[in-house]
Amino acid sequence: MVTPHDAGLAVLELKGIGKEFGAIRALHGVDLRVSPGEVVGLMGDNGAGKSTLVKIIAGNFPPSHGEIRFDGKVVHFARPIDARAIGIEVVYQDLALADNLTAAANVFLGRELKRKLGPFALLDHKAMAARALELFGELRSETRPHDLVKQMSGGQRQAVAIARTRLSNAKLVMMDEPTAAISVRQVEQVLSLIHRLKEQGVAVMLISHRMPDVFAVCDRVVVMRRGEKRADKAIGDTSPEEVTSLITGAKEAA
Amino acid sequence: MMKKELGLFLLLAVISAITGAINPAFLSFVNLLNMANLIGLFGVFALGEGLVIITGGIDLSLGSMFALLGVVFIDLLTTYQVPWPFALLLVLMGGLALGGIQGFLITRLKMQPFIVTLCGLLIYRGAARYYTSDSTRGFGYGDEASTLSNIASGNVAGIPNTFIFLIILAVVLGVLLHRSVYGRWLYAVGKNEEAARYSGIRTNLVIATAYVISGGLAGVSTVLFVFYTNSVSPSSFGNFYELYAIAAAVLGGCSLRGGEGSILGIVLGTALLQVLQNLVNILGIPNSLNFAVMGTVILIGVLADQQLQARRRRKAALAGLARTAPRSRETTILQNASPRGASALPTSAGDQA
Numbered sequence: 001m002v003t004p005h006d007a008g009l010a011v012l013e014l015k016g017i018g019k020e021f022g023a024i025r026a027l028h029g030v031d032l033r034v035s036p037g038e039v040v041g042l043m044g045d046n047g048a049g050k051s052t053l054v055k056i057i058a059g060n061f062p063p064s065h066g067e068i069r070f071d072g073k074v075v076h077f078a079r080p081i082d083a084r085a086i087g088i089e090v091v092y093q094d095l096a097l098a099d100n101l102t103a104a105a106n107v108f109l110g111r112e113l114k115r116k117l118g119p120f121a122l123l124d125h126k127a128m129a130a131r132a133l134e135l136f137g138e139l140r141s142e143t144r145p146h147d148l149v150k151q152m153s154g155g156q157r158q159a160v161a162i163a164r165t166r167l168s169n170a171k172l173v174m175m176d177e178p179t180a181a182i183s184v185r186q187v188e189q190v191l192s193l194i195h196r197l198k199e200q201g202v203a204v205m206l207i208s209h210r211m212p213d214v215f216a217v218c219d220r221v222v223v224m225r226r227g228e229k230r231a232d233k234a235i236g237d238t239s240p241e242e243v244t245s246l247i248t249g250a251k252e253a254a
Numbered sequence: 255m256m257k258k259e260l261g262l263f264l265l266l267a268v269i270s271a272i273t274g275a276i277n278p279a280f281l282s283f284v285n286l287l288n289m290a291n292l293i294g295l296f297g298v299f300a301l302g303e304g305l306v307i308i309t310g311g312i313d314l315s316l317g318s319m320f321a322l323l324g325v326v327f328i329d330l331l332t333t334y335q336v337p338w339p340f341a342l343l344l345v346l347m348g349g350l351a352l353g354g355i356q357g358f359l360i361t362r363l364k365m366q367p368f369i370v371t372l373c374g375l376l377i378y379r380g381a382a383r384y385y386t387s388d389s390t391r392g393f394g395y396g397d398e399a400s401t402l403s404n405i406a407s408g409n410v411a412g413i414p415n416t417f418i419f420l421i422i423l424a425v426v427l428g429v430l431l432h433r434s435v436y437g438r439w440l441y442a443v444g445k446n447e448e449a450a451r452y453s454g455i456r457t458n459l460v461i462a463t464a465y466v467i468s469g470g471l472a473g474v475s476t477v478l479f480v481f482y483t484n485s486v487s488p489s490s491f492g493n494f495y496e497l498y499a500i501a502a503a504v505l506g507g508c509s510l511r512g513g514e515g516s517i518l519g520i521v522l523g524t525a526l527l528q529v530l531q532n533l534v535n536i537l538g539i540p541n542s543l544n545f546a547v548m549g550t551v552i553l554i555g556v557l558a559d560q561q562l563q564a565r566r567r568r569k570a571a572l573a574g575l576a577r578t579a580p581r582s583r584e585t586t587i588l589q590n591a592s593p594r595g596a597s598a599l600p601t602s603a604g605d606q607a
Contacts, residue, residue: 081454096449098442100513109442110453112435122433151570164453 009072011036011171011203012057012088018065019052026052027227030066034172039194039204041214041235044224045247050207053224054174057205058090059083071171089165091175097149097160104132104145107163135163139196141189154182155189162193165202173197174205179213191217211240223247223254230254258507258559262522265555266529273533280536287412289532294416295482296498297524299475301420301427302468303499304520308431309464310444310512311360311367315352315374316472316499320492321382323348323476328391328486331399338399346473352378353469357462375496382488392485406481416478420521423471428517440464445513501552502527507559526551 010033019027027049034040044050056063059077067074070086077083080090097106108128114121132145141159143152149160158178165173175194179187187210194217197204208214214221215235223231223246231238231246231254238254245251274281299316306313323345330341352374359370393399408415431437439460442450451457480486506523508515530551534544 080452084454090452092452096446096452098446098449098513100441100445101438105438105442109438109450110455112438114435120429121435122429123435123438 009036010034010069011071013069013072014057014066015069016066017053017056017063017068019056019061020064025227027056027063030224030229032222032229032232034203034205036171036203037198037201038220039198039206039218041218041221042205042207042224043209043211043214043221043243043247048224048247049227050224051176052227054090054176054205054207057083057172058088058174084168084170087169087171089168089170089173091158091161091165091173091178097157099150100148102146102148103136103143103152103156103160103163104129106149106160107132107135107145107167109164111167131167132163135166138166138200139163139193141193153186155186158182158186158190159193162197165197166200170202172203172205174207176207177209178206179208179210187213211243214243215240225249259516259518259522261559262506262519262526266522266526269526269529269533273529273536277536280533283412285532285536287409287414289528290417291414291482292528292531293521293525294414294418294420295475295478296495296502296528297420297521298416298423298478299468299471299495300499300502300520300524301423301517302471303496304503304506304508304515304517305427305431305440305464306367306468307500307503307508307510308440308444308512308515309461310447310510311461311464312371312500312510313356313465313468314368314371314496315356315378316468316475316496317492317494318375318378318382319349319352319469319472320476320479320495321486321488322378322385323352323473324480324486324491325382325386325391325488327476327480328393329385332391332394338402341399342402342477345476346470349469349471349473349476350466351469353466353472354462356469357465360465361458361462379488382491386488388489390485390487402477403481406478416482419474419478423474424517424521427467431517436460436463441513443512498524498527501548505552505555 012032012034014030014032017027017030018025030049030053042050042053055061057068059080059082062076062078069075070088075086098109101109104125105128113124113127113131115124115127129145136143136145136159139159139162141156141163143156143159149157152160162173178190182190191213194204194206206214206218218235220232220234221238221243222229223243225247230252231243233254242251242254246254270280279285303313303316326348327341327345330336330344331338336344356370356374359365360367405415410418431440439450439455442453442455443457443460447457450460479492483491502523503515503520504510504523505526506515506519506521508520527548530548531544533539534541534547539547
């Protein structure tokens with residue numbers, strides 16, 4: 001198991017990240033390190049700056065201040081596709097899947113495998129289904145590549161969304177509220193999917209409001225409040241009560 | 255997905271058989287060829303409309319496009335004596351351009367497809383009537399473009415060329431929609447544009463291309479219709495034809511919410527509409543009831559399809575319940591909340607639901 005905060009190379013390193021929207025200061029002086037195979041919980045109330053931070057890392061917009069290092073190199077993203085190209089994937093809250101397509105089609109959406117037929121490039125259904133099946137196997141999910149996504153449970157949909165990130169061999173996966181809209185039983189499946197990612201050395205940032213989930217899978221918890229990082233603690237050194245008081249501001253910092 | 259097309263085909267076969275039994279003239283060679291011609295004429299632009307509907311949009315401007323492009327086409331051939339290949343090229347380019355403008359307004363300027371193409375319907379019709387001072391344009395007694403006329407309205411071994419065009423275009427678009435990456439993206443964009451965008455698909459380009467294709471096919475249809483009627487009266491040429499296309503697409507399994515439909519379905523939908531029209535004539539039903547018959551069949555067809563789908567979903571849901579119910583599950587979530595760290599998680603649990 002990778003110990004958090006070890007001296008090894010961080011996959012993601014933020015230094016003094018700040019963001020202003022006009023006169024509004026959304027983020028201020030955020031430092032953060034995430035190591036390979038580490039699961040970091042990002043918590044905070046609405047408007048605390050979590051989404052802004054995630055969007056900056058995902059390349060939706062650039063930070064006003066500070067620098068982002070990925071794999072030791074300073075990076076600048078103009079568009080989300082730049083972030084994805086170097087290995088940062090986001091699993092969105094509403095999962096961003098196309099219901100009318102199969103699991104395999106969704107895994108490969110935007111990155112379809114093609115086979116040449118003379119001058120034309122046609123979809124290679126077979127290769128995509130086979131690779132998708134492999135990915136679901138790695139995640140120990142029983143999702144079938146040919147099933148339509150609209151017929152799937154919330155847990156299976158998560159597996160499809162996470163398989164997408166495995167396809168590109170992402171080094172950092174950010175998950176936005178993956179357990180917010182699904183049943184209790186399926187939450188367990190999603191948490192075990194996060195565990196699979198961790199086993200494969202993928203760094204995971206889990207943005208969640210659900211305290212039990214964060215304490216179940218995360219190695220470390222980062223608490224945001226009013227655009228600043230108020231706490232960054234190993235999960236063993238804190239408690240749900242402390243995190244709650246940090247989120248609400250009852251406790252200023254830890 | 256093939257179930258829908260099969261059902262439609264059976265419906266088509268049953269209606270044809272019954273009509274043929276009542277009046278054998280329905281199945282006569284002449285009548286079948288006549289229907290094939292009409293299916294070809296109305297199918298070509300229904301394919302384009304279908305693509306647009308799959309993106310979740312709609313194209314209401316087709317009929318007016320025929321009128322505008324039609325009067326320009328005839329004017330180019332007769333008044334300006336433009337060689338027919340150039341006239342043909344200009345009309346096709348015109349269709350592509352009009353589709354491109356609509357696609358631009360819808361994707362870049364974020365206007366609603368219904369509004370953009372409704373305004374297109376009004377503008378193109380008005381432009382056609384103004385351009386001709388509301389007078390009918392037709393070919394003189396000269397043989398302008400007789401070659402093109404033969405291609406557009408002729409036949410090969412009795413089979414109308416319009417029908418052959420439809421088959422060729424349907425195969426090409428079928429490959430595009432069902433076998434190519436573009437088709438995959440079209441379905442994704444139609445169902446969940448945001449998801450497609452997050453996946454790195456240039457959704458605006460995908461959607462705009464559908465309108466361009468629809469415009470281009472409208473150009474092809476214009477030429478076919480012009481040589482079918484041999485004249486264009488700008489106030490009535492192509493009136494309501496976009497509604498035939500929409501009806502054919504919906505009957506063929508396209509959902510107006512986007513993301514659903516197939517080329518085969520659209521072709522079968524067009525065929526069914528033309529068979530219904532023909533049946534009204536053949537069975538001596540008053541011609542005034544033409545639209546009413548069409549409307550009733552579409553209504554019943556869509557209703558039946560929805561009921562069948564709902565039933566299938568309920569069945570699937572029940573089957574899903576039966577599969578997962580017997581498995582007992584520990585309340586691991588709550589227990590995991592207290593012992594810290596991921597090691598407390600049952601690592602063997604995949605998602606089995």
